[in-house]
């Protein structure tokens with residue numbers, strides 16, 4: 001069986017050494033020493049001034065929306081994981097879908113302005129598969145219309161944009177450290193901002209709004225993460241350079257092997273240092289995709305239709321026209337990509353794809 005992804009596991013003894021410390025301290029959660037250490041090490045690794053470690057990427061999105069005081073309409077992308085849209089709905093606001101560029105797969109900045117109304121408060125865009133959005137164009141529009149910008153950078157661990165971590169852009173960027181992501185802490189996520197006051201507000205929100213034991217600064221939620229999760233993060237961080245190197249080698253190898261396949265690849269921004277976290281292929285039609293998917297599964301290979309369906313077609317959102325997202329979502333799938341995937345397995349996957357095409 002070849003899964004689309006596989007969580008990286010550190011050596012058990014390494015994880016155990018952190019767990020032994022937790023047993024000694026008996027401090028399990030609530031901003032413990034490992035959580036603090038992980039935040040420190042991640043800030044150093046990513047070279048970012050501020051970040052807060054939270055319990056998952058979805059609550060990171062909710063905290064970001066709340067902390068920026070967003071309301072009314074939030075312009076967003078239909079081509080993302082469902083959490084991008086559901087976080088807006090969960091906070092009680094309205095997602096306004098703007099179509100994607102069919103090459104970058106990110107929200108098309110040229111279409112954003114037409115979607116702005118007096119009710120618009122922000123743009124929530126996803127750097128799809130670790131490929132940065134057109135950040136300058138989005139910021140320019142946001143500044144002109146006095147809108148906030150949140151980036152869902154859940155796929156972006158290790159991605160840089162113009163030499164800086166992509167997490168440094170927007171009013172707030174969020175990421176996910178879920179087990180399926182390139183770098184993970186089992187469950188986990190983070191919020192990033194350049195603004196120290198905003199960081200403080202989000203720190204209150206992460207912990208029920210507690211300001212000392214008997215005072216509450218604001219409305220908060222439980223966005224904390226545990227010492228056990230931080231321990232996995234600390235153990236995994238030692239391997240992340242190696243994981244990034246492997247992903248890049250696999251990405252280049254797939255690209256080479258797939259030269260004979262009739263498909264399109266995502267166009268990566270020229271200002272980006274990509275993390276190669278995923279290997280999406282865009283096929284000529286959904287019929288071809290379904291045939292390829294079935295043949296792969298017949299060989300014990302499990303690709304994933306990231307992202308299907310297009311979020312603007314969900315039954316609980318208002319309808320918008322997003323032809324590119326609709327068309328891409330029907331034809332795109334991610335091939336297996338993880339640290340243990342071998343060249344032989346990649347050859348086998350590509351052989352199945354080519355054989356399916358040629359029959």
Ligand SMILES: *Cc1c(COP(=O)(O)O)cnc(C)c1O
Nearest residue numbers: 056057058081083154176177178
């Ligand atoms: C994984 C993911 C999330 C959600 O992160 P969780 O940690 O699973 O809550 C949000 N947005 C995108 C684009 C994702 O891929």
